[in-house]
Amino acid sequence: MSGSTHHPRGVDRLLDRRHVLRGLAAGAAGLAGIGSAGAQDAALDQLIQQSQGRNFGQGFDSASRTILMPKASLPTLDPSTAQTTEQFIPRYEEIVAKGGWPTVPPVERLRLGNRNPAVPILRQRLAVSGDIDPAAAGAGDVYDSYVEAAVRRFQARHGLTVDGVVRQQTLKALNVPAQVRLAQLRINVVRLRTLSSNLGQKLVVANIPAAQIEAIDNGVVVSRHVTVAGKPDRASPDLQSRIVEINFNPYWTVPVSIVRKDLIPRMQEEPDYLTKNHIRILDGRGTELQPTQINWYSNEAVNYRFKQDPGDFNSLGSIRINFPSKDGVYMHDTPSKNLFGEDFRFHSSGCMRVQNVRELVNWLLADTPGWSRAEIDAVIKSGERKDARLASPVPLYWVYVTAWVTPDGVVQFRDDIYSRDGLAASTGGTRG
Structure with missing residues (x-):
């Protein structure tokens, strides 16, 4: 056919691609303030080399199908967590054998x-x-x-x-x-064997190194909550208990350990700290004392009770989740919500501060008459001190798991924050 040029289909695709890339190169050169055709051609060649070298499009589609989030x-x-984790140990042994x-x-x-x-x-x-x-x-x-x-x-x-x-x-x-990650898998398989059986259908699991809480119903996570857990020198304990009660707009009674370690030194530096934070001092008969009546340069303060009023400033926020615990810990809201956005979330004195705690409480009270979402919201808004006892206590586990594999074959690791794996120097667990 005269006056026309025929290209094989592959060449047509290459020319079309070159046309698109030429437009991109011209734009890139223009943004850089380069107007010459030579500069645009150089930019074009660079784009073509990059796109060919990366197998543009096809490779990414393949990767997205095979590499799972x-x-x-x-x-x-989960009942299968220990077994799934154990099955991945040979894969990490192979990685280590090949040099990591x-x-x-x-x-x-x-x-x-x-x-x-x-x-x-x-x-x-x-x-x-x-x-x-x-x-x-x-x-x-x-x-x-x-x-x-x-x-x-x-x-x-x-x-x-x-x-x-x-x-x-x-x-x-x-x-x-890689050898440290392999060691973590081996250590945690032993932990998981003791933890992942007879869990129950509805439960709450707090994994301390992950600083995370999961609300689980019939083997499915219905909500996941970022937490702030205990500092390395005031570790959150392993425990197995049952959530029995929710306290709305609670008072906070300051534990003696915090009075000794935090409150006394703070009052020496900042004499109006208690007043500013709405914390009252009560003696054994319930009589309120003034901060000026106490010698803050001694341990006299540990003989008194320190009680913080309910409110936005309260260290527990608007909600406390209660369960029997020999360590006197609980889960609660917090006014310091900025801490949830950090990668390192170990700032508490042993209790767990829970992000979006109201969502967790709605789920816990779903079967308890008189505590619909609207009724919960109304009580919190009112500021009134009120307690809700769960119709059926919910099993609770605080666990220490730094490596595990989910049934879909995704391997998860966390820092050994409390140096319990014996590998803390290598996983960052000594950070304070």
Whole structure:
């Protein structure tokens, strides 16, 4: 046919692709203030090389089908958790036998679009642990969408903020040696065997190293709550109990340990601290004393009761979840909600502060007459002190699990925050 040029179909696709990329290159050159055709062609060649090197589109689709994010509905404790975790030990033994994974060099921050010599090493690291499909991993030094997706998955598996950006905490977790992760799996299989049987149908599980609470119904997580757990020097205890009561707009009676460790030193520095925080001092007969009547440079204060009034300022917030405990701990709301956004959430004196605690309480009281969601909201709004006893107590477990595998085959790790794995120096568990 005269006057026309015929191209094979593959060439047509290549030309179409080149046309699209030429437009992108022109835009990129324009944004950079480069108007010459030569500069645009150079930018075009770079885009083509990058897209070919990354197997654009096809590889990412493949990776997204085979590399799974953790499922929110799968609980940490399940009758199959111990067995599933044990089945993954040989995989980590193989990784260790082959030399583990590479150490990612120190970087201040890596995010989508960055170019850095550390990126090819990061790709290798993520491929070894199964966070990126090796077929789609590539080898370039550009932090592309494949790397970002893999970092997001890695962060989700390690309880970090899932933002796809490599900062200090993510880098530290990436560089925990494979042999340490293998040791964690072996240690936690033993724990899980004792924890994951006869759990019951409706229960609440708080995993202390994960700083997380799960409300579980018939093997499915119906809600998951970020928590603030005990500091390493005031650890939240392992316990097995039953949630029996919800206290609305509670008073807070300051434990003697906190009076001794925190309140006395604070009053020496800030004599109006109790007044500002609505904390009353009561003697054995219930008579209220003034802060000026106590010698704060002695231990006299431990002989008195310190009671904080209900309100927005109250350390328990508007809700306390009560259960029998020899350690005198409980779960509660908090006015310091900013702490829930941190990766390191170990700031309490042993109790658990619960994010979105009202959602958990609605679920706990679902079968208790007179405590609908609207009635709960009304009591909290009123500020009135009121208690709700659960119609059926709900089993509660506070556990210490730093490594586990869910039935979908996703391996999760957490820092050994209380140095109970014997591996704290390598997993960051000594942080205070």
